[in-house]
Amino acid sequence: MRKNCRIIRAAVIGAGAIGEAHIRGFQSHPSARVVAIAETNAERARVACEKYGVPEAVSDYHELLKRTDIDAVSIALPNYLHAPVALDALSARKHVVLDKPFATCARDATRVVELARRQKVVFMVGQNQRFPPERQKLKQLVETGRLGEIYHAEAFWLRRSGIPRIGSWFTQKKFAGGGCGYDIGVHILDLCLHLLGDFDAAAVSGQTFSKFGPRGLGDGRWGRSEIDPRAPFDVEDFAVALIKMRSGRTIVLRASWAAHMSVNNLDNIILYGTEASATVKPPQLIQPGRSDYRIVEIKAGRPMVNPERMAHFVDCILGRAEPYVKPEESLQVQRILDALYRSSETGREVRLKADE
Ligand SMILES: NC(=O)c1ccc[n+]([C@@H]2O[C@H](COP(=O)([O-])OP(=O)(O)OC[C@H]3O[C@@H](n4cnc5c(N)ncnc54)[C@H](O)[C@@H]3O)[C@@H](O)[C@H]2O)c1
Numbered sequence: 140m141r142k143n144c145r146i147i148r149a150a151v152i153g154a155g156a157i158g159e160a161h162i163r164g165f166q167s168h169p170s171a172r173v174v175a176i177a178e179t180n181a182e183r184a185r186v187a188c189e190k191y192g193v194p195e196a197v198s199d200y201h202e203l204l205k206r207t208d209i210d211a212v213s214i215a216l217p218n219y220l221h222a223p224v225a226l227d228a229l230s231a232r233k234h235v236v237l238d239k240p241f242a243t244c245a246r247d248a249t250r251v252v253e254l255a256r257r258q259k260v261v262f263m264v265g266q267n268q269r270f271p272p273e274r275q276k277l278k279q280l281v282e283t284g285r286l287g288e289i290y291h292a293e294a295f296w297l298r299r300s301g302i303p304r305i306g307s308w309f310t311q312k313k314f315a316g317g318g319c320g321y322d323i324g325v326h327i328l329d330l331c332l333h334l335l336g337d338f339d340a341a342a343v344s345g346q347t348f349s350k351f352g353p354r355g356l357g358d359g360r361w362g363r364s365e366i367d368p369r370a371p372f373d374v375e376d377f378a379v380a381l382i383k384m385r386s387g388r389t390i391v392l393r394a395s396w397a398a399h400m401s402v403n404n405l406d407n408i409i410l411y412g413t414e415a416s417a418t419v420k421p422p423q424l425i426q427p428g429r430s431d432y433r434i435v436e437i438k439a440g441r442p443m444v445n446p447e448r449m450a451h452f453v454d455c456i457l458g459r460a461e462p463y464v465k466p467e468e469s470l471q472v473q474r475i476l477d478a479l480y481r482s483s484e485t486g487r488e489v490r491l492k493a494d495e
Contacts, residue, residue: 147171147453149211150203152224154178154187154196156362157238158215161265162191164449165213171453175203183363200224204231211456213265213449214238217308217364218315222247225262229254234261236452240325241473243316248473252466261455263462264469265448268326269333272439272446273422278334280437285424286412294331295393296323296406302352302376302396303361310352310372318374320347320476323406324394329464329472330419331390331408338471341385344488345479347375350397357397380479385493392479 147170151161154176165171173193177200178184184196203209204227211234214224222242228235229251241264242248255262268274281289296319303322308314315321332338351357352372376397382390408419415426422437444463445451454460478489 145170145457147210147456148174148208149213149453150175150177150209151213151215152177152200152203152228153215154180154183155215155364158213159187159191161213161215161236161238161449162187162193164447165453166191167447168445168450168453170457171450174209177203201227204228204233210234211236211261211452213452218243218321219313222251225251226254229258229260229262232258232260234452234456236263236265236449238265239329240316240321240476241469243321245470245474245477248470252470255466261452261462262466263452263455263464264466265452266326266329266333266464266469267448268330269463270444270446270448270451272442273437274330274334274419275442275444275446276437276440277417277419277422279443280417280424281334281410282336285415286410286417287414289335289410289412290388291411292331292335292388292390293407293409294327294390296327297393297395297398297400297404298323298359299400299403300357300397301359301361301404302357303359304364304366305352305355305358305372306366306368306370307362307364309361309364310374311370312373315374317476317480318347318349318352318376318378319394319396320375320378320479322394322396324378324392324479325472325476327394327406327408328390328392328475329469331392332472333464333468334408334410334419335388337384337386337388338468339385339493340382340471340475340478340491341493342383342488342490343380343475343478343482345378345380345482347480347483348377349373349375350377352376352397359396378479378483380475380482382475
């Protein structure tokens with residue numbers, strides 16, 4: 140049989156801290172090449188091109204979207220640009236992978252999902268936390284019923300001093316849309332719903348706090364975004380929510396960029412099932428034995444999809460895999476986070492419509 144030797148030609152839009160990871164991800168796939176970068180910071184673009192052997196950089200991403208020799212783009216831009224740039228790229232019929240969070244509101248995310256469907260291209264939010272092989276294995280164990288009925292889950296990602304740079308776009312609502320909820324809450328919520336195989340939330344009651352950033356405390360020094368020392372810190376640095384799923388199960392979500400804690404970082408998901416519980420960190424099942432509880436380590440095994448998200452995205456374009464992160468799932472995650480913010484603003488539980 141003739142081997143499929145098509146090469147996917149990709150462009151990366153935004154060559155900041157995570158854009159470089161996108162480039163490396165594409166380069167890990169034998170059938171992908173990064174042929175161009177779009178980056179407004181000329182020096183950053185030059186350095187990335189040199190470091191990764193990318194032949195070309197432009198400052199205006201529209202130039203790349205016009206090119207017929209580019210099949211796919213990845214978007215690694217500040218949050219407020221995710222949806223608009225994804226819409227432009229989809230209009231140009233490029234396959235699109237977008238870093239998290241999907242968008243800064245569910246209305247924009249809906250437009251992206253609808254356009255991706257109409258254009259019949261691959262669209263995926265690159266939720267990398269789903270991909271490690273032992274998490275893929277845990278997902279399989281849940282699907283085969285090892286935990287029984289999962290009635291409750293706790294999902295948390297808490298940092299002691301992890302604001303991704305006070306004064307950067309991350310801490311300004313007009314650029315980021317939200318704070319730790321959109322930044323790390325989105326990761327742990329997405330992974331939790333994915334493991335449960337349930338994205339159908341009925342109601343969200345949430346609260347956000349901003350207790351450290353406005354005092355100049357809790358800086359995590361992430362990445363290399365530009366800093367404006369006069370910029371307002373107007374996003375949250377702690378968020379909590381009770382999410383009631385239509386199935387009846389409940390989820391407690393917590394995210395913090397800054398908090399008084401005995402450790403620097405604490406993130407985990409605990410799934411409570413009628414036959415066993417499970418944790419993501421370490422990956423294990425906790426189940427009753429004959430006389431006591433048994434802890435069963437979850438071994439990775441052969442992953443269902445390539446653990447490198449960009450390589451998986453390339454596999455999807457080549458027709459060798461189905462997107463491991465479905466657009467409709469990412470839309471539901473966006474709706475839940477938006478409901479958390481709305482609930483915090485209004486002081487009321489927010490109910491989500493079934494057919495939304
Ligand atoms: N998946 C993950 O684990 C993970 C980790 C960190 C960040 N992220 C996400 O990745 C995105 C980028 O974060 P980052 O830390 O790399 O930020 P960053 O500030 O380091 O990088 C953003 C880059 O975009 C460039 N840029 C801004 N506007 C542009 C435009 N119109 N055209 C071209 N380039 C433009 C900036 O010059 C900058 O280099 C964010 O949405 C963030 O949430 C994901």
